Amino acid sequence: ELIESRGEYKQLMERALTLEGTVRNQGVHAAGVIITPEPITNFAPLSRAGEEGVVVQFDMNNAEALGMLKVDFLGLKTLSILDKTLALIRNKGVELDLDDIPIDDKPTYELFSRGDTIGIFQFESSGMRENLRKLLPERLEDLIAMNALYRPGPMEWIPDYIAGKHGRKKPKYLHEKLEPILKKTYGVAIYQEQVMQMARDLAGFTMAEADVLRKAVGKKIVKLLVEQKEKFIDGCVKNGINSMLAEKIFSFIEPFAGYGFNRSHAACYALIGYQTAYLKARWPTEFMAALLTADQQNIDRIAVEIEECRKMGIEVKSPDINQSFGSFTAVTTGTEKNEVVGKEEKINTIRFGLRAIKNVGENIAEVIIEERKENGAFKDITDFLERINDKDLNKKSLESLTKSGALDKFSERGQILGNMENILQFSKEISASQNNGQTSLFAGAPVLNIEHKIKLAPAPKATKQEILSWEKELLGVYITEHPLTDFKNYLDGVAIPLSELSVDKPKE
Secondary structure, eight states: OHHHHOHHHHHHHHHHHHHTTSOOOOOOOSSEEEEOSSOGGGTOOEEEOGGGOEEESSOHHHHHHTTOEEEEOOOOHHHHHHHHHHHHHHTTTOOOOGGGSOTTOHHHHHHHHHTOOTTOTTOOSHHHHHHHHHHOOOSHHHHHHHHHHSSTTGGGGHHHHHHHHTTSSOOOOSSGGGHHHHGGGTTOOOBHHHHHHHHHHHHOOOHHHHHHHHHHHHTTOHHHHHHHHHHHHHHHHHTTOOHHHHHHHHHHHHHHHHHOBOHHHHHHHHHHHHHHHHHHHHSHHHHHHHHHHHTTTOHHHHHHHHHHHHHTTOEEEOOOTTTOOSSOEEEESSOEEETTTTEEEOOEEEEOOGGGSTTOOHHHHHHHHHHHHHHOOOOSHHHHHHHOOOTTOSHHHHHHHHHTTTTTTTSOHHHHHHTHHHHHHHHHHHHHHHHTTOBOSSTTOBOOSOOSOOOOOOOOOOOHHHHHHHHHHHHSSOOSOOTTGGGHHHHTTTOOOGGGOOSSOOOO
């Protein structure tokens, strides 16, 4: 009545009906790739999607329905952490191939059993760590199962799996054919592959039919689910299982299938988790240095990881002009025996990278590192100023290097800051002399008109509060110590770190 009452309403409706059902906008999957057995133009029309490149003109469901394979290729930061760790280990003269590490390494499983999994891919959350301490994993299969179970839905079955592993609960099977499928997971149906295997072994489904059942249950497609249930029961009856038991088995399968996880996916993730844990257990300094490097833009993560280093007995030190590289680096300050390589090695220490210091740009950090590589460590402040002749070595960057502790080998922080104007003047004189083209024949070192070394005049020492304030400002975290360290005895038992707060509600 409304449409017929006024012409503009009628016109609006006509236009709306013309637009109804058309594609509103083009979306591009962040990681989806379409694969076809022949040239893709035999299967789908293509179009350009700006910077994303060429895409098919179907959504993922229609692409799959038409016989194309859609694969998601995801990028994992953890793989970069593994690669960085191996590079740091290589610097120690040890070539490690993750494909060759033992899959039954005892210290690695002990690390999982203690719940010391900060930084371990997929096993880091507080709830996961708590379950690992109960599970006491001893094999990769346990890690695969926990990876699949620790998700909304199947999480409620974690106690059953743990009880089954430790023999506190004996699994019961509705039918003898279920035992070989579920025995490995102590009677708990965890994986989509198990659901598919049940459909094949009990109801005679083909692989493709079993996958349809998995999809119907997993995506809760009601019409398809009704069809699949009838088909499953009929198949069971044909295989000698009475219809009442078949219906009971389907009811057993249905909740698992609704949130069952892909075993092959869980296995891949568990393996990467195991590899990260192996490196943390066997090469802790190198692993934590790589982890810190990966998260160096995330101050909250850095604070958590530095605390983890301290718990592991690894000292994280402020930047050092003679030891730091661009990112976090494993360096050594004493000796201890490394059981992996069977020889004495230096004590675990991690240095902040020069690029992590606020106001110290990437350019000046690289200039310092390259000069040190070519001509060795800097002997003192004069040597440093003579060898680093760059526009980015200015008051701001020099103050930041000083305040962060990078120049502690040259002098105390307060004294360097108190002499900053003299240092800058000295640097200008050196720069002017070098720019006059006065160079020697040896190692490219400049011949200066400046006859003396810079002498730092006495100045008030930086207080502990000032040093901590500078570290927090320039590095994002307290390195020397925490401001509340002096009050530790008063705070013990009264305050706990936020990271240790329980997510559980307090008991009544």
